[in-house]
Amino acid sequence: MQTAPSLPLLSAGPVPPAAGSATPWAALDEPAEWEGFSRPAAGREGWWESCLAIEGMHCAACALTVESVLRKLPGVDAVQVNGVTAVARLQWQPQATRPSAWMAALRQAGYGALPAGDLLLAGNRQRAQRLMLWRWLVAGFCMMQVMMYAAPAYLAPAGEITPDIRALLGWASWVLTLPVLLFSCWPFFAAALRDVRHLRIGMDVPVALGVLIAFGASTAATFDPASPWGEHASYDSVPMFVFFLLSGRLLEQRLRDRTAGALEALMRRLPDSVERQEAGGSFRAVAVRRLVPGDLVRVLPGQAFPADGDVESGESRVDQSLLTGESKPLLRRAGDGVIAGSHNLTSLLLVRVRRVGAQTRYAEIVALMEQASLEKPGLVQLVDRIASPFLAAVLLAAAAAAWWWWPFGQAHAMAVAVSVLIVTCPCALSLATPAAMLAGAGALARRGVLVRRLQALESCAAVDTVIFDKTGTLTEDRMDVVMAYTPAGVDRDEVCERAGALARQSLHPVSRAIAARFPVNASAPGWVASEVEEVAGRGLRGKVARLDGSDARYLYLGSAAFCRAPVPGRDAPVPQAHLSDGEHYLAGFELDEAIRPDAAQAVAALLQLGVRVQLLSGDTGQAVAHLARRAGIEWCFGECTPEMKLEHVRRLQREGHRVMMVGDGMNDGPVLAAADVSMAMGQAVPLAQARADFIMTGNRLASVAALLAQARRTRRVVRQNLLWAALYNAACVPLAIAGLMPTWLAGFGMAASSLLVVANSARLARYPREN
Amino acid sequence: MDILFLLIPLSVVLALLIIGALGWAVWRGQFEALEQEAERILHGD
Numbered sequence: 052m053q054t055a056p057s058l059p060l061l062s063a064g065p066v067p068p069a070a071g072s073a074t075p076w077a078a079l080d081e082p083a084e085w086e087g088f089s090r091p092a093a094g095r096e097g098w099w100e101s102c103l104a105i106e107g108m109h110c111a112a113c114a115l116t117v118e119s120v121l122r123k124l125p126g127v128d129a130v131q132v133n134g135v136t137a138v139a140r141l142q143w144q145p146q147a148t149r150p151s152a153w154m155a156a157l158r159q160a161g162y163g164a165l166p167a168g169d170l171l172l173a174g175n176r177q178r179a180q181r182l183m184l185w186r187w188l189v190a191g192f193c194m195m196q197v198m199m200y201a202a203p204a205y206l207a208p209a210g211e212i213t214p215d216i217r218a219l220l221g222w223a224s225w226v227l228t229l230p231v232l233l234f235s236c237w238p239f240f241a242a243a244l245r246d247v248r249h250l251r252i253g254m255d256v257p258v259a260l261g262v263l264i265a266f267g268a269s270t271a272a273t274f275d276p277a278s279p280w281g282e283h284a285s286y287d288s289v290p291m292f293v294f295f296l297l298s299g300r301l302l303e304q305r306l307r308d309r310t311a312g313a314l315e316a317l318m319r320r321l322p323d324s325v326e327r328q329e330a331g332g333s334f335r336a337v338a339v340r341r342l343v344p345g346d347l348v349r350v351l352p353g354q355a356f357p358a359d360g361d362v363e364s365g366e367s368r369v370d371q372s373l374l375t376g377e378s379k380p381l382l383r384r385a386g387d388g389v390i391a392g393s394h395n396l397t398s399l400l401l402v403r404v405r406r407v408g409a410q411t412r413y414a415e416i417v418a419l420m421e422q423a424s425l426e427k428p429g430l431v432q433l434v435d436r437i438a439s440p441f442l443a444a445v446l447l448a449a450a451a452a453a454w455w456w457w458p459f460g461q462a463h464a465m466a467v468a469v470s471v472l473i474v475t476c477p478c479a480l481s482l483a484t485p486a487a488m489l490a491g492a493g494a495l496a497r498r499g500v501l502v503r504r505l506q507a508l509e510s511c512a513a514v515d516t517v518i519f520d521k522t523g524t525l526t527e528d529r530m531d532v533v534m535a536y537t538p539a540g541v542d543r544d545e546v547c548e549r550a551g552a553l554a555r556q557s558l559h560p561v562s563r564a565i566a567a568r569f570p571v572n573a574s575a576p577g578w579v580a581s582e583v584e585e586v587a588g589r590g591l592r593g594k595v596a597r598l599d600g601s602d603a604r605y606l607y608l609g610s611a612a613f614c615r616a617p618v619p620g621r622d623a624p625v626p627q628a629h630l631s632d633g634e635h636y637l638a639g640f641e642l643d644e645a646i647r648p649d650a651a652q653a654v655a656a657l658l659q660l661g662v663r664v665q666l667l668s669g670d671t672g673q674a675v676a677h678l679a680r681r682a683g684i685e686w687c688f689g690e691c692t693p694e695m696k697l698e699h700v701r702r703l704q705r706e707g708h709r710v711m712m713v714g715d716g717m718n719d720g721p722v723l724a725a726a727d728v729s730m731a732m733g734q735a736v737p738l739a740q741a742r743a744d745f746i747m748t749g750n751r752l753a754s755v756a757a758l759l760a761q762a763r764r765t766r767r768v769v770r771q772n773l774l775w776a777a778l779y780n781a782a783c784v785p786l787a788i789a790g791l792m793p794t795w796l797a798g799f800g801m802a803a804s805s806l807l808v809v810a811n812s813a814r815l816a817r818y819p820r821e822n
Numbered sequence: 823m824d825i826l827f828l829l830i831p832l833s834v835v836l837a838l839l840i841i842g843a844l845g846w847a848v849w850r851g852q853f854e855a856l857e858q859e860a861e862r863i864l865h866g867d
Contacts, residue, residue: 111857115865134858181848188844196837200830216826223834230841
């Protein structure tokens, strides 16, 4: 790295999609997009039904405001807004209104909205919730009623109740236990049946078995009081422990749905757009999903290719490292193939689309990644492995206890067996890890950190070194030209405008800053650049001429070495760009990166957690050190190539450190993948999002420290949960086998231990606190 | 005491009716968005 200081062109900041049509919602107006969030309304010809996720709703009153905003629009009807889930459902007529109109109206009222096709399917979730609530209410109500029928038997002195009244009470109890058994218990039976069919033992097998045995014994006692089952039927215990079990399930379901909802909400976004050539030859932004093979699209440097295709014209370098592992940019010219998800680095390409959507290589790779993300965390796998033999042992223990107690009375033996079956249900054990991790992830999602892999939350707790990338991560993705200087005898305005025209051809932050500062048409008749080529990490070159073609000059804009002209020695700890015509130095630009306002605070918070913080960047050592000082980072290293970054991370790992990498996600793909835990900034390209473990959607650096703290809290809660579950089973199983635990207490203990685990996990949802 | 032979079956029937009523309430969404409906009266339209 003895070369001259270069512009941080290689570590390009996040690049937003090309500015599309007038509003960001215009893409939603295309009928092909409607399917994404709408469906034809049932029973209404010509009407569509849509779902929107509303942002910025805080209370029930907001829901009513949103409702009235949407109702006032022409062609919109049947509006329902749910204040709890922040979901709007509406029906509309394509002749009278367009989705962009609702979006604009909501924006005007101060609310954001995103199309939410997934919510059209959420009816299933609502059904499941309602059904569960009903089951729970039935179990609770029947429990109460059966308890009333059982009370006389407990309270009245022996012999005071006549046998016929006793039989009547027994039948009444039996009738009211039936709905509990057939309706409320159905989820347990269904799951147990599924397990039995697959010849495995699940959590619900002992529960179902216990319920059936208890009910069977009580039935026998009721209809044949002379049987050895005794005349004392224990109906009251069945509805009671079913009620306890369902209470646990209900709370668990609520927690899971809330977390899942928070995670899904963050996955919703407006459709990505791409510039496609229309019939007239002009380019127009359309949704990527609308591309069909044969389309011609324009891909600017810095953008990702939206589909697999062949280069029609242009010559550029292409970064496929995230897809193929090929770390060097590849040259692509007319006739060569490009793959979706790879990046165009250096200059504009026209690409003829060959394959789209699910057929692309990118989609295949993403599918593979998604499969990987479904992996269960290691601890869960461990628990699953233990659970099966454990359950088999429970069944054996119950049978053994029944055999042991049989001589002392059949009814008592059965009660003991039921207690053993119920009390040992390892719900708490199997809930311990996923409940905590989901609660932790859900809280993070609300705070602007999206967890891509739950497993990563586990490894995140062990992180002791955090490495930041600089551009686009610690700094904002925007630069400003703070100074422009020209040697004597050069027309300052003219060269600056030429630089602006050249810079417009690139999406690199430095170029964008220069282009924004010096508009091409500041002086008539304006400037235009042609034959532009971008050399990654170095600069741009191309011909800049007046719009009418006169006054053409071939210019270089970039690092000092790239400009091939003697650069006057100026020493500044900020990035610089230079302009030359290959022989003469024409202008220099000093740029400063805006450091993120909360960078120093975030670094301080990390240091307080006892984590080492480092800064790696491809930028000049001086600029990096300057920034590190401002952010409060002691250890920094500039002029890193991606390979050097990778090597650095590997060395730290060899030394036994657990490394977390925070980057913009564009060039850092391999480094992000090599680190134990990776985090990417939210504006990063979609593919990088797929690769990082965590996505920072809020772009608040403070969330890095929040994430680490949350991961540690989650690990603590998981350990507490596992310890509790183990202790509970160790204490209760012997008690139940010894016959010291009545059935109702077994049900209560089981439900209480699950609830304790769920409640302990729910504590995580309170963190990290909003500031 | 004979009245019990009428009252107990009656209470069973009543309990079953109440179970049905609970189902009706659940499926009508009576337990969802509780605050929103309360606010509606304050929201003059």
